Amino acid sequence: MEEIETEEKEETQITNEGSMQERGTNGTDVEEGETMREPEETQMEERENNREMEVAPALIAVHPFDKSVAVAVGSDLRVFDLARKISISLADDSRDLLHKDCIRAVRFSGRGQLFVSAGDDKLVKIWDADTWKCLATVNSEKRVSAVSISKNELFVCFADKFGVVWAVSLDGLNKIQASCNKKAVPILAHYCSIITCLDFSPDGRFIISADRDFKIRVTVFPENPLNGAHEIQSFCLGHSEYVSSLAVVHNSDYPQGFLLSGGGDSTVRMWDINSGSLLCTCEVGTEVGLSNEPHAAVTDLCAPHGTLVAVAIQSFPGILLLGCDISAKALWVLKAVSFPGETLVPTSLGASSSAELLWTVTGVSNLPEFKASSCLSRVRVFSGFKKTDGTINSELSLLLDREVPGGEKLLEKLQGGVSSKEIEVISAAAADAVRAAMRDLLLKKQYTEERREFRKRRRNDRKLKR
Amino acid sequence: MPFRGSSSLRRHPLRCFESVVAPPLFRSSGTNRSIIRYAHSNPLNHSGDVKKIEFADIGCGFGGLLICLSTLFPQKLMIGMELRDKVTEYVKERILALRAAHPGQYQNVSVVRTNSMKYIPNYFDKGQLCKMFFLFPDPHFKEKNHRRRVISPHLLDEYAYALQVGGVIYTITDVEELGDWMKTCLENHPLFEPVTEEELKADPVVELLHSASEEGQKVARNGGQTYRAVYRIASPM
Numbered sequence: 001m002e003e004i005e006t007e008e009k010e011e012t013q014i015t016n017e018g019s020m021q022e023r024g025t026n027g028t029d030v031e032e033g034e035t036m037r038e039p040e041e042t043q044m045e046e047r048e049n050n051r052e053m054e055v056a057p058a059l060i061a062v063h064p065f066d067k068s069v070a071v072a073v074g075s076d077l078r079v080f081d082l083a084r085k086i087s088i089s090l091a092d093d094s095r096d097l098l099h100k101d102c103i104r105a106v107r108f109s110g111r112g113q114l115f116v117s118a119g120d121d122k123l124v125k126i127w128d129a130d131t132w133k134c135l136a137t138v139n140s141e142k143r144v145s146a147v148s149i150s151k152n153e154l155f156v157c158f159a160d161k162f163g164v165v166w167a168v169s170l171d172g173l174n175k176i177q178a179s180c181n182k183k184a185v186p187i188l189a190h191y192c193s194i195i196t197c198l199d200f201s202p203d204g205r206f207i208i209s210a211d212r213d214f215k216i217r218v219t220v221f222p223e224n225p226l227n228g229a230h231e232i233q234s235f236c237l238g239h240s241e242y243v244s245s246l247a248v249v250h251n252s253d254y255p256q257g258f259l260l261s262g263g264g265d266s267t268v269r270m271w272d273i274n275s276g277s278l279l280c281t282c283e284v285g286t287e288v289g290l291s292n293e294p295h296a297a298v299t300d301l302c303a304p305h306g307t308l309v310a311v312a313i314q315s316f317p318g319i320l321l322l323g324c325d326i327s328a329k330a331l332w333v334l335k336a337v338s339f340p341g342e343t344l345v346p347t348s349l350g351a352s353s354s355a356e357l358l359w360t361v362t363g364v365s366n367l368p369e370f371k372a373s374s375c376l377s378r379v380r381v382f383s384g385f386k387k388t389d390g391t392i393n394s395e396l397s398l399l400l401d402r403e404v405p406g407g408e409k410l411l412e413k414l415q416g417g418v419s420s421k422e423i424e425v426i427s428a429a430a431a432d433a434v435r436a437a438m439r440d441l442l443l444k445k446q447y448t449e450e451r452r453e454f455r456k457r458r459r460n461d462r463k464l465k466r
Numbered sequence: 467m468p469f470r471g472s473s474s475l476r477r478h479p480l481r482c483f484e485s486v487v488a489p490p491l492f493r494s495s496g497t498n499r500s501i502i503r504y505a506h507s508n509p510l511n512h513s514g515d516v517k518k519i520e521f522a523d524i525g526c527g528f529g530g531l532l533i534c535l536s537t538l539f540p541q542k543l544m545i546g547m548e549l550r551d552k553v554t555e556y557v558k559e560r561i562l563a564l565r566a567a568h569p570g571q572y573q574n575v576s577v578v579r580t581n582s583m584k585y586i587p588n589y590f591d592k593g594q595l596c597k598m599f600f601l602f603p604d605p606h607f608k609e610k611n612h613r614r615r616v617i618s619p620h621l622l623d624e625y626a627y628a629l630q631v632g633g634v635i636y637t638i639t640d641v642e643e644l645g646d647w648m649k650t651c652l653e654n655h656p657l658f659e660p661v662t663e664e665e666l667k668a669d670p671v672v673e674l675l676h677s678a679s680e681e682g683q684k685v686a687r688n689g690g691q692t693y694r695a696v697y698r699i700a701s702p703m
């Protein structure tokens with residue numbers, strides 16, 4: 001029997017209590033673990049300890065001025081220098097520079113000077129996006145789920161699995177010096193919910209955080225965030241499921257921009273960042289023939305120039321294109337572009353702010369059926385992802401491998417030495433794993449009744465010992 | 467209908483004070499969102515202008531404080547938020563009984579079953595509240611559990627969001643350690659400033675912190691000591 005952990009569950013826990021929590025005035029801690037235990041919290045702890053079956057989806061990030069492309073799959077970070085058309089080797093100094101567990105977030109800074117990678121090894125690595133030297137490695141207390149770099153490139157912010165957002169100052173990061181250690185401070189938190197993405201408003205005034213419940217919080221990002229970011233500007237409330245992705249669109253008429261978000265409720269929504277008002281909701285599931293909600297969850301968004309939005313959908317092997325009109329505050333479906341003859345769904349999207357290419361990666365870590373490398377990643381690039389007046393048909397077309405910038409050499413690097421042909425052979429088997437990885441990433445963990453009982457008993461045991 | 471969360475429910479002002487019980491949360495499956503309608507009507511509403519809830523009692527327990535506040539501030543709308551089902555149900559029955567026994571009174575008070583630590587922003591707009599109450603909250607002694615405390619540095623950000631400038635947060639406990647904790651959290655929070663002793667003396671609500679709620683009465687009966695911290699949202703420089 002499957003049961004999703006929600007408020008409902010919590011309710012049953014509470015009604016069992018019967019009377020108000022017993023609390024001795026002498027300060028004894030009676031029954032606490034049991035009464036107030038949050039399902040999500042329990043689950044987070046559970047996840048910390050027990051993660052045999054976790055598979056991480058592949059991620060892609062494109063340099064804002066097309067200098068390079070990075071793909072992360074499992075603990076592997078692969079970078080290709082587009083300008084010089086060479087593979088970057090991140091391991092030339094020592095193995096120590098690399099990640100030791102699944103990478104969950106990668107990001108270039110807005111001006112393209114820095115790159116950040118972070119994930120399950122609780123390390124946040126800050127790289128010089130030109131020399132690809134690791135400038136700093138920040139230790140997180142918990143596994144990291146999202147990262148972003150402030151607009152002024154003075155701070156790296158990252159979110160951990162307990163819903164806390166941390167900031168690290170980049171001040172004094174010496175580009176010549178070897179990797180140094182930096183300390184992070186907590187600046188804000190979502191109560192007991194995993195943060196799925198972090199972003200900044202175009203003017204840098206606000207940090208935006210979205211979580212696995214339904215919340216998007218817009219917080220004033222102070223000049224010195226190391227004292228905390230306490231002033232909440234708005235909440236963008238409207239998603240009825242987890243929020244999986246954020247993107248900010250702006251143009252010269254609206255420099256402060258609008259927020260786009262995608263979520264498990266198969267919608268892409270447009271928000272006023274200042275007030276949190278919902279401006280537009282675009283239902284995407286039915287457009288790709290997936291009316292069934294869990295399969296039509298939005299998994300990624302990419303909107304570099306504000307007129308076109310590329311949407312990745314959990315069970316759709318392709319891209320859904322939306323038109324976006326900032327002044328009319330409108331979003332609408334343009335068309336679905338599928339990968340011909342393919343079953344693999346994209347796990348991550350990327351684009352530079354300048355070029356007309358939309359980059360996609362599909363893949364997962366820890367794929368047992370896949371012998372050549374346990375990490376599968378397939379990179380595909382569309383051309384024609386350019387500014388439009390919003391009405392014309394957009395000419396998105398899939399590039400052949402040899403047409404991709406950097407060609408086969410780039411693909412060999414970013415696909416981890418596995419050729420596209422080889423990937424095709426296993427793609428049918430991998431397709432399910434990819435879908436499962438996306439689902440696991442975002443859905444709240446489902447527990448069987450026995451498992452729940454077991455966890456309860458274990459908690460009681462712990463209590464009795466004391 | 468003081469709940470925002472789905473697109474259809476979202477920006478409705480908190481106006482439907484017809485009910486004694488606010489509608490339950492939507493469940494996470496987006497398909498079975500339900501809007502529940504209530505029979506009771508609120509005379510305060512009939513003037514036509516939309517009134518907003520201004521007081522919130524967080525973890526209201528059996529509702530003693532709300533009942534006192536209801537007659538002390540008959541023109542203000544107030545809501546209790548309580549996690550436990552049965553307790554919420556009890557408060558609801560209690561309010562309905564009072565309304566029946568005192569026609570025209572107790573129309574300004576309601577209760578909702580919710581986890582306040584998660585859903586405050588779904589119920590209140592920015593700067594909507596002028597008073598928030600945290601009376602005898604659960605202490606969560608262990609260090610590891612401090613983040614479950616209903617007053618914490620991070621949750622204060624959300625309370626500051628819901629409160630208007632000058633809005634007051636009232637906290638009281640009989641657990642010294644928790645009292646210190648709440649005071650320290652408030653003291654260190656840049657958006658809050660302490661309410662002076664003089665102002666506290668002039669505030670009729672302060673007396674109720676000790677005497678109105680069920681937990682407060684229990685502590686008073688046992689002659690227990692209480693630790694109080696009352697802060698307000700400082701006006702921006």
Ligand SMILES: C[S@@+](CC[C@H](N)C(=O)[O-])C[C@H]1O[C@@H](n2cnc3c(N)ncnc32)[C@H](O)[C@@H]1O
Pocket residue numbers: 020021524525526527528529530547548549550553580581582583584600601602603604616679680681682
């Ligand atoms: C010790 S009682 C105090 C009740 C009341 N304030 C009084 O003074 O009598 C604490 C109450 O807070 C409720 N509570 C605890 N956590 C809560 C949460 N996250 N949201 C809403 N209520 C909560 C409990 O169910 C309990 O009824």
